[in-house]
Amino acid sequence: MKQSLQLRIGQSLTMTPQLQQAIKLLQLSSLELQTEIQQTLETNPLLEQDDNLGEITVIDLDAGKDGSSGGDLTDFQAPASTISDNRAEQRLPDDLEIDARWDQIYDNLPSAGSQSSTGADNRDMFENQAGEVDSLQSHLVWQLDCSHLSPLDHEIGLAVIDSIDDSGYLTQPIADIYEGLLAEHAELELDEVEAVLHLVQRFDPVGVAAGSPAECMAIQLGQYDPDTPHLPKAQVLVDKYLEHLAGNDVALLKRRLQANDAELAEIIKLIQTTNPHPGHSISQSHAEYIVPDVYVSKQTGSWRVSINPDNAPRLRVNDKYASLIKRSDSSPDNTYIKDHLQEARWFIKSLQSRNETLLRVASAIVERQHAFLDYGEEAMQPMVLRDIAELLEMHESTISRVTTHKYMHTPRGILEFKYFFSSHVSTADGGECSATAIRAIIKKFVAAEKPEKPLSDNKIANLLEQQGINVARRTVAKYREALNIPPSNERKRLF
Numbered sequence: 001m002k003q004s005l006q007l008r009i010g011q012s013l014t015m016t017p018q019l020q021q022a023i024k025l026l027q028l029s030s031l032e033l034q035t036e037i038q039q040t041l042e043t044n045p046l047l048e049q050d051d052n053l054g055e056i057t058v059i060d061l062d063a064g065k066d067g068s069s070g071g072d073l074t075d076f077q078a079p080a081s082t083i084s085d086n087r088a089e090q091r092l093p094d095d096l097e098i099d100a101r102w103d104q105i106y107d108n109l110p111s112a113g114s115q116s117s118t119g120a121d122n123r124d125m126f127e128n129q130a131g132e133v134d135s136l137q138s139h140l141v142w143q144l145d146c147s148h149l150s151p152l153d154h155e156i157g158l159a160v161i162d163s164i165d166d167s168g169y170l171t172q173p174i175a176d177i178y179e180g181l182l183a184e185h186a187e188l189e190l191d192e193v194e195a196v197l198h199l200v201q202r203f204d205p206v207g208v209a210a211g212s213p214a215e216c217m218a219i220q221l222g223q224y225d226p227d228t229p230h231l232p233k234a235q236v237l238v239d240k241y242l243e244h245l246a247g248n249d250v251a252l253l254k255r256r257l258q259a260n261d262a263e264l265a266e267i268i269k270l271i272q273t274t275n276p277h278p279g280h281s282i283s284q285s286h287a288e289y290i291v292p293d294v295y296v297s298k299q300t301g302s303w304r305v306s307i308n309p310d311n312a313p314r315l316r317v318n319d320k321y322a323s324l325i326k327r328s329d330s331s332p333d334n335t336y337i338k339d340h341l342q343e344a345r346w347f348i349k350s351l352q353s354r355n356e357t358l359l360r361v362a363s364a365i366v367e368r369q370h371a372f373l374d375y376g377e378e379a380m381q382p383m384v385l386r387d388i389a390e391l392l393e394m395h396e397s398t399i400s401r402v403t404t405h406k407y408m409h410t411p412r413g414i415l416e417f418k419y420f421f422s423s424h425v426s427t428a429d430g431g432e433c434s435a436t437a438i439r440a441i442i443k444k445f446v447a448a449e450k451p452e453k454p455l456s457d458n459k460i461a462n463l464l465e466q467q468g469i470n471v472a473r474r475t476v477a478k479y480r481e482a483l484n485i486p487p488s489n490e491r492k493r494l495f
Helices: 017-026 030-043 112-117 136-145 151-162 174-182 190-201 213-222 231-240 242-246 250-257 261-272 332-368 370-375 385-392 396-403 435-448 457-466 473-482
Strands: 047-049 055-060 073-077 294-299 302-307 315-317 407-410 413-416 424-426 432-434
Touching: 017 030, 017 332, 017 396, 030 047, 030 332, 047 332, 136 151, 151 174, 151 190, 174 190, 213 231, 213 242, 213 261, 231 242, 231 250, 231 261, 242 250, 250 261, 294 332, 302 332, 315 332, 332 370, 332 385, 332 396, 332 407, 385 396, 424 435, 432 435, 435 457, 435 473, 457 473
Parallel strands: 294 407
Antiparallel strands: 047 315, 055 073, 055 302, 294 302, 407 413, 424 432
């Protein structure tokens, strides 16, 4: 085969390291961005954080409607914190008493107790900090240790507690627990394991270690005073007819329990005082707080969008290290500084590009959905990623990255960017209605229905059609299930 040289002209898209870094920063959430910035500050000596309070970028969406230029970036100076000017001039006296306090030496200091527990607005500094919460297993083990059991019974109790899930139910039959203990205790009897199981079931919360919801509620009802009205029939209902109660079969329950409407209502109220998931009362989950990426507020009748300054710290290049670069020097130290200088500049540029893109996308969303901000979910406009991409002349994948795990602080709560995008259905006048608005209307219909005659999916579809929204019954059922609303037969209440 003969070898030859040929020239070809072609175009190809190359992902440079700088472009890869910009895309990476664009899709990070606020918490991930803070971690990325901190790691970059620790690894790049030429990059530092500017502690001086800078300017917050704000977009006024309604500016320009009166003839002025709209959509421009307007800068507002952030409020600066006040510090006592004469603090540096104060000096410690030569002789101090042993029990002297700081507020006796320095002026303008809060009292000793107020600074540690409350802030300037008299709020508790620790009110939003989650303390340590015991898990269900540790809570039960603590009660087991206080029960003064024999070593064997204590070991049986630990085996039972280890088989309890977070909801408070046994994950395996008591026979399997007994078989597992026989390997070390050959003379163990099943009755001994059942006795310890019954003891654990009376621990706090009552009803743990049950095998089913019916058993769990029966254990809790067994702790009530025997003279409690309707208690025997409530125990019979839980033991034999709990599935019929879940299916709202009122006629069968009245016939089997020989009770009228008033008595059955009292029986159900007594059953509702029990907790079918006792383990949830001992929760080990902590509240997770969301830090918004942008703030949306209405000032003087116009909506304004601003970047959260806490998520966008101001970075700069260290001038002292940058001045050490020698242009004609190719030593390892000089090359090291040059490489990190270029990396610092690209990181700052990528961070600025992320903030600008985020602000543009958020402003476009608010501009399209200002009716929702004014009137609520029923005014939500149908919108997809392509609409924002065409408006901002960006690729749809870029909009998808910007709107993922990004949150917007609005007067209607902290909402994810993805919340504002939804599908749509056609209306009678040829327009469109968003799925979010339809779900809000269905929720309003269900909230206003009569308990003894709930609305069926077909009836809801007819009511929507009367408002000009063409929705099939299957679509109504899908939206209803998305709202966790049970069907009409399960919502029916006779009393």
